[in-house]
Amino acid sequence: MREEPYFFEISKIEEFLKREKPKKVLIQVPDELKKHFYKHFNHLKRKFVNIDFIFSADPAYGACFIPENEAATLGIDAIIHVGHTEYYRSNLNIIYVNAFSNLKPSPSTLNNLASHLKAKGITKVGLSYVIQHKPIVEYVKKTLEDNEINVFIGEKSGLAKYDGQVIGCDYSTALKINNLVDAHIIICGGYFHAIGLGFSTQKPVIKLDPYINSYEDLTKIISRYLRIRYSKIMKALDARKYGIISGARRGQYRIGLIKELVKLVLRKGLKYEIFSSDILTVETLINMDSEDIDVYVVTSCPRLPIDDLWEFEKPVLTPGEAFMVLEENIQKYRFPW
Amino acid sequence: MREEPYFFEISKIEEFLKREKPKKVLIQVPDELKKHFYKHFNHLKRKFVNIDFIFSADPAYGACFIPENEAATLGIDAIIHVGHTEYYRSNLNIIYVNAFSNLKPSPSTLNNLASHLKAKGITKVGLSYVIQHKPIVEYVKKTLEDNEINVFIGEKSGLAKYDGQVIGCDYSTALKINNLVDAHIIICGGYFHAIGLGFSTQKPVIKLDPYINSYEDLTKIISRYLRIRYSKIMKALDARKYGIISGARRGQYRIGLIKELVKLVLRKGLKYEIFSSDILTVETLINMDSEDIDVYVVTSCPRLPIDDLWEFEKPVLTPGEAFMVLEENIQKYRFPW
Numbered sequence: 001m002r003e004e005p006y007f008f009e010i011s012k013i014e015e016f017l018k019r020e021k022p023k024k025v026l027i028q029v030p031d032e033l034k035k036h037f038y039k040h041f042n043h044l045k046r047k048f049v050n051i052d053f054i055f056s057a058d059p060a061y062g063a064c065f066i067p068e069n070e071a072a073t074l075g076i077d078a079i080i081h082v083g084h085t086e087y088y089r090s091n092l093n094i095i096y097v098n099a100f101s102n103l104k105p106s107p108s109t110l111n112n113l114a115s116h117l118k119a120k121g122i123t124k125v126g127l128s129y130v131i132q133h134k135p136i137v138e139y140v141k142k143t144l145e146d147n148e149i150n151v152f153i154g155e156k157s158g159l160a161k162y163d164g165q166v167i168g169c170d171y172s173t174a175l176k177i178n179n180l181v182d183a184h185i186i187i188c189g190g191y192f193h194a195i196g197l198g199f200s201t202q203k204p205v206i207k208l209d210p211y212i213n214s215y216e217d218l219t220k221i222i223s224r225y226l227r228i229r230y231s232k233i234m235k236a237l238d239a240r241k242y243g244i245i246s247g248a249r250r251g252q253y254r255i256g257l258i259k260e261l262v263k264l265v266l267r268k269g270l271k272y273e274i275f276s277s278d279i280l281t282v283e284t285l286i287n288m289d290s291e292d293i294d295v296y297v298v299t300s301c302p303r304l305p306i307d308d309l310w311e312f313e314k315p316v317l318t319p320g321e322a323f324m325v326l327e328e329n330i331q332k333y334r335f336p337w
Numbered sequence: 338m339r340e341e342p343y344f345f346e347i348s349k350i351e352e353f354l355k356r357e358k359p360k361k362v363l364i365q366v367p368d369e370l371k372k373h374f375y376k377h378f379n380h381l382k383r384k385f386v387n388i389d390f391i392f393s394a395d396p397a398y399g400a401c402f403i404p405e406n407e408a409a410t411l412g413i414d415a416i417i418h419v420g421h422t423e424y425y426r427s428n429l430n431i432i433y434v435n436a437f438s439n440l441k442p443s444p445s446t447l448n449n450l451a452s453h454l455k456a457k458g459i460t461k462v463g464l465s466y467v468i469q470h471k472p473i474v475e476y477v478k479k480t481l482e483d484n485e486i487n488v489f490i491g492e493k494s495g496l497a498k499y500d501g502q503v504i505g506c507d508y509s510t511a512l513k514i515n516n517l518v519d520a521h522i523i524i525c526g527g528y529f530h531a532i533g534l535g536f537s538t539q540k541p542v543i544k545l546d547p548y549i550n551s552y553e554d555l556t557k558i559i560s561r562y563l564r565i566r567y568s569k570i571m572k573a574l575d576a577r578k579y580g581i582i583s584g585a586r587r588g589q590y591r592i593g594l595i596k597e598l599v600k601l602v603l604r605k606g607l608k609y610e611i612f613s614s615d616i617l618t619v620e621t622l623i624n625m626d627s628e629d630i631d632v633y634v635v636t637s638c639p640r641l642p643i644d645d646l647w648e649f650e651k652p653v654l655t656p657g658e659a660f661m662v663l664e665e666n667i668q669k670y671r672f673p674w
Contacts, residue, residue: 069406277394
C-alpha cells in the first residue's frame with residue numbers, strides 16, 4: 001500500500017469538536033488537499049453523528065480567505081480550516097489544522113545540494129519552509145550541517161507560527177536572519193513561495209522540492225520575475241487614474257492600506273476608483289476594466305499581480321509597488337506592502 | 338454618434354440616493370453591462386461627492402447573487418443592483434435598476450417571423466421577454482397582430498415583476514398562458530432563457546433576438562438539450578451517494594429544498610454529503626469531487642447543471658431532475674425545482 005502523502009492533525013479536530021460541541025461545521029480545505037482529506041472527513045462524520053458537516057467546494061487560497069460570510073449564510077458555528085496557520089483573529093470559532101507532507105528529499109539530494117552551495121562559495125544559508133514541510137526541517141538542517149553548511153532558521157515573526165515558517169505574503173522569519181546568510185534554502189514545491197522569498201530578501205534562493213526529490217537554484221528566475229515587476233512599475237509612472245481593488249473577505253480587506261494609497265493618489269493630484277473583488281482573475285479584470293483607469297493596485301493579496309495578473313494589458317501593481325510609484329522611490333523593490 | 342445600446346434608470350438611482358442618504362454604496366452590475374454603466378457611474382460620483390462608491394468587480398449572475406456578505410465586510414449601507422429585478426427580500430437597502438436595451442428588430446424581421454409561424458400552422462403564440470427588452474414588447478406584439486398572429490402575454494407571476502417577464506429560473510408568466518398557445522416567442526439574446534422557456538412549457542420556442550435582428554426556431558435545439566438532461570437522469574438512477582451542493586449566498590441558499598432532498602435520499606436508504614459553493618464551475622467540481630459520490634445536485638441555481646456543468650463526468654442534476662430520480666417519476670420532465 002502506498003503511504004499517504006499527507007498527515008492531517010485529525011486528533012486536534014476531534015478534541016476541538018468534543019470541547020466546542022458545534023452543531024453545524026464548515027470544512028475548508030485547499031483544492032490540492034481536498035481529495036486527500038475526504039477519508040478523514042468520513043471518519044469524522046461517523047464519530048460525530050450529531051454534527052452537520054458541510055464541505056466548502058470553493059477554493060481556499062489561504063487563511064486570509066476564510067468564508068466568514070458563507071458561514072453566516074449557512075448558520076455555521078465552527079469552521080475547520082485545513083492547510084494554513086491562522087492569519088487574522090476572527091470572531092468565528094475556527095480551528096486551523098495542519099496538513100503535513102510525508103515526503104522527504106533523499107540524503108543524496110541534500111548532499112548534492114551542499115556540494116552545489118560550496119561550489120558557489122556559499123557556506124551560510126537560511127532555511128525556510130511552507131508549513132506542510134515542517135516535519136523535515138530538522139532532518140534537512142542536520143544533513144546540510146553534516147556537509148559543513150551553516151544553517152540559520154529565523155525565529156518566528158510576522159504571521160508565522162513556527163520558526164522558519166514563511167507564507168505567500170510574509171517572509172519575516174527569513175528576514176530575521178537575512179544579514180547572517182549568503183543565500184536562502186526554501187522547502188516547498190513550485191515557484192510561488194521561492195519568488196516571494198527572493199523578492200523579500202533580495203538574496204539567492206534555492207528551492208528544495210520534496211515532491212520531486214530535487215533542488216533548483218531559482219536566483220535567475222526570480223530576477224526575471226523582478227524585471228517583469230519593474231516593467232510594470234515603469235509603465236505605471238505616468239498613470240493619472242488608479243483603480244484600487246479591495247478584497248471582499250475580512251482577511252483580505254485592508255482598509256488602512258486603501259486609505260494610505262488614496263491619500264498619496266490625491267496628494268499627487270491624481271484620480272482613483274475603488275473596486276471590490278472576492279476572487280480576482282484576468283477575466284474579472286477584463287470585465288471590470290474601465291478605459292479611463294491607467295493602473296490597478298490589488299490590496300486584497302499582493303501575490304495576485306505577480307502570479308496571476310501579470311499578463312493584463314495595463315499594469316497591475318502590488319501595494320508595495322504602488323507605494324514605490326506614488327512616492328517616486330523606485331530604487332529599492334518594496335515587497336509586499 | 339452611435340446610439341447607446343442601453344438605457345439605465347439613472348434618475349431612479351438619484352432619487353434613491355437623495356432619499357436614503359447612504360454613506361457607502363456598493364454598485365453591482367452584470368459583466369456585459371459594466372463598461373456601459375461606467376459613464377453613468379462617473380456622473381453619479383460628480384453629483385454625490387459625499388458618498389463613497391465601491392464598484393464590485395465580481396460577476397453578477399442575477400438578483401439571487403447579491404453580495405450581502407461583501408457588503409457586510411466593507412461596511413456598505415446601500416447596494417445599487419443593475420440589470421435584474423428583485424429576487425428575494427433582503428435586509429439590506431438595495432435598489433434594483435433596469436438596464437433597458439435600445440435595440441429593436443425591424444418590421445421586416447417581425448413580418449418574416451409571422452410568415453414562419455403561419456407556414457407552421459401556428460396562429461396563437463405566447464410572448465415572453467427578459468427584462469432589458471421590455472421596451473419593445475408592445476411593438477413586437479402589435480406587429481405580429483397586424484400579421485394575424487394572436488399574441489398572449491402572461492400576467493406577472495412567480496418572481497416576475499412585469500407581465501410577460503421571465504428570468505432564468507422562473508417562467509411562471511409564460512406558464513399562465515401555456516394552454517392558450519401553440520408556441521412561445523421570447524425576446525432575448527443567446528439560448529439561455531429560450532431553453533428555460535422550452536423546458537418549462539414543453540412547447541415550441543422561437544427566439545426573437547434584437548442583437549442580431551433575427552429570429553430562430555429553437556425547438557429542435559431545446560429537445561437536444563432535453564435529451565442530454567435525460568441521459569444524466571438515466572445515469573443517476575443507480576446512484577448510491579448524493580452530493581448535495583448548497584449555495585453560499587442568501588438568495589441561493591435553499592435550505593427547505595436541501596432538507597426535502599435529504600429526506601428522500603434517506604428514505605431510499607441512500608447516502609449523501611452536503612457541499613457549499615459560492616461560484617460553481619467544472620473546475621470547482623473536479624477539485625471537490627469525492628470518488629464515493631455518484632451524482633451531484635445543485636440547489637443554488639438550477640441553470641448551472643444545464644448550462645455550465647453538463648460536461649462533468651458524473652451526472653450533475655437540477656433539483657427538479659433529482660426529484661424525478663428520487664421519486665422514480667421520470668416520465669414528465671420537471672423544471673426547475
